[in-house]
């Protein structure tokens with residue numbers, strides 16, 4: 001898996017240490033259902049509308065990272081992430097109209113709680129290493145999940161391929177590896193308290209992502 005490949009930084013050690021949670025988030029039944037073609041399309045529709053709301057909350061979080069980034073190269077990477085989100089929002093609107101889905105939906109509890117978590121991470125006093133760890137983890141779970149649906153032998157339905165390619169493609173994988181390198185570099189020089197807090201945040205992200213997939217599978 002690309003999430004733990006390459007040189008062994010702190011984040012790779014955490015992926016190893018929390019492997020069951022990591023797999024729960026990246027090999028969720030919702031994703032496995034897309035990969036083997038058994039996914040219930042109403043679950044996909046629910047996910048699409050809810051994820052649009054999530055992505056809208058994700059923008060201020062990334063913007064907060066832009067304010068905290070001091071290295072020019074980090075600023076460029078985060079700016080690239082913001083530009084990609086602009087594209088992502090347009091994609092959700094286009095996809096929703098293709099499927100005849102209203103994006104004017106009520107956020108479900110798992111989504112609300114995840115968005116609240118994002119808002120708390122966007123506060124000015126949240127350490128850059130902690131917030132960068134969160135960004136890496138959030139994006140990596142999507143890349144690991146959707147790239148799994150593109151692997152050889154997958155029976156991913158044609159109409160879901162666009163969604164899988166959006167986060168499963170090689171460029172997005174490269175973006176995730178760049179985020180991982182930044183997070184690892186920051187963590188190397190962080191205090192023990194900040195490293196512990198970042199690990200907690202990584203675990204929180206894995207749990208929130210799992211809850212988000214569960215929400216997509218649940219009828220209400």
Ligand SMILES: Cc1ncc(CN)c(N)n1
Nearest residue numbers: 051054055138139142212
């Ligand atoms: C819940 C969730 N997690 C991550 C991503 C990827 N930006 C997303 N769109 N939605």
